[in-house]
Amino acid sequence: MTDAATTADHGGEPLESGDSVQVRCEVCTAPLTWDPQADALLCAYCDTATPVPRGEGTIVERTFEEAGEAARGLGLDMRVVTCGNCGARVAMGEVETSSNCVYCGSSQVLTQETNRNVIRPESIVPLAVSKDEVRAGFVKWIRGLWFRPSKLRHVEAFKAVGVYVPFWTYDSNVHSDWTADAGYYYYVNEWRNVRVNGRWVRRMERVRKVRWEPAFGARDDVYDDLLVNASRGVSVSLVSALGGFDTTALLPYKPEYLAGWRAEEYQRDLHDGWGTAQSRIEERQRARCGGDVPGDTHRRLDVRNRIFGVRWKHVLLPLWSLSYAFNGKTYTVLVNGQTGRVAGEAPYSWLKIALTVLAGVGVAAGIVATQG
Ligand SMILES: [Zn+2]
Ligand SMILES: [Zn+2]
Incomplete structure (x- = not known):
């Protein structure tokens, strides 16, 4: 595996799109899986472990002008499964097969070549939650839900797939002048x-x-690692339900980290993502300037922002995607791969909801009756 180590050690230089790391076992040639707990590539067949040390290299944040210099592709031979239902494009190892979308469970999937021209991730938060922890978290979650069919408590069988979700991060300085x-x-x-x-x-x-x-003023603020979702498979609301990610845990990207895992290709590009980041900055600056206006209240607040020194990077953040079957239907549940927080869908028991509503009406009717 020394070959892979040297190929991966490109020091942030743009790579030819054809360059990719080989992640096959040097003893038995089976495909390897990166184990974040062991910091190694593991062979499931002959137990050979190849260490992949963490924390080497530098995480580079680029200006928009430097976007052309960023490396392309994932640096690993992968294929992409495109979902005809939710539109997510999820890369997986060449030998793996997938008949369902990891996000929505749809079977309308098409296997294609990866897009070798996508910007390579600059850094990654490794999956820190093990499959056993996912199982425990899932069982606790499903038993803690309200208004669900009683049999749901006994669902234990599920499929769990580790998937890295694409995000952009933006840093910038802002100078805001305001009048009010x-x-x-x-x-x-x-x-x-x-x-x-x-x-x-x-x-x-x-x-x-x-x-x-009349009042006026100015302020200067700095934004660091503003995270913008570049995924098609995971909605913004689901990401916020998962509680966000700690970007201080980011490591410089190595293609080996994706071995045996799934990785979604971004579908909102760098400039789209910046549009979202910019409106979040403007909204935040407006609130901050509003807070700076002296007195007890204000009106006619006018804020002018000068945003400069923008830097970006492409990062991958870890999720576990779980699917379980209940009464012949498939449900998807996501687990934050850094914190273990669970968010997802589960069937409701309309009977239980109806009974509770009726009980509520009964209580209300009782109150009216006693007051009358
Ligand atoms: Zn092996
Ligand atoms: Zn899908």
Whole structure:
């Protein structure tokens, strides 16, 4: 495996698209799987372990102008399974076969060549959650759900596939100039007509007023590793349900890390991703500038941002995709491969929901009855 080590050690230089690391066992030529717990490529047939040390190399963050210099392809011979239902393109080892999409479970899948022109991941968070932990987390999750069919508690058989999901990260500096009307509260006593016990009475009341004054200011902020989902298979809402990822755990990418695992090709490109990042920055700056306006309240806030020093990188973050069958239907559950947090779908028991709603109505009816 020394061959693979030298090929992988490209020091961030662009690679020819044809270059790829060989991840076959040097003893028996079986395909190897990277084991994040052992930091090694393992052979399932003859137990040979080839260490792949972590943390070598540098994670490079590039400017948009330097996008052309980024290496291409995954650096490993893989094929891609394209899902006709959700549109995800998931790469897997050449010898593996897949008849279902890892995300939506659809069987409308087409196996194709990988796109050798996609930007190579710059770094990766290795899967830190083992299959046993996934099993325990899944069982706990499914038993903790409300309003589900009772038999669901006994679902234990599932298929789990480790998949790396594509993201972009962006760093940038922002200078924001703002103007607004700052509002200061003051109180006056005014005569008011008010209704007391069905009769109009005139009385003195304390009334809040606002004094408006023009205000302006500026601030500088720094964004580091703003994560933008580049996946087609995992929705933004599902990613946030999975609780996000700690990017301080990122390691420089090595093609060996994908051996035996799945990796989704990004389908939202670098500039699409930047559009999303930019609107998040603008929204955040608006809130921050609003917080800077003196006084008690403000109106007519106008914020002008100058965003500069933008740097990006392409990263892969780990998930476990689980599918389980219940009453002839397949459900998908995702597990955050860094924290073990579970999010996914499960059938509802409409009977239990109906009973609870009826019980709720009954309680409400009871309250009305006692009050009447
Ligand atoms: Zn072997
Ligand atoms: Zn799919």
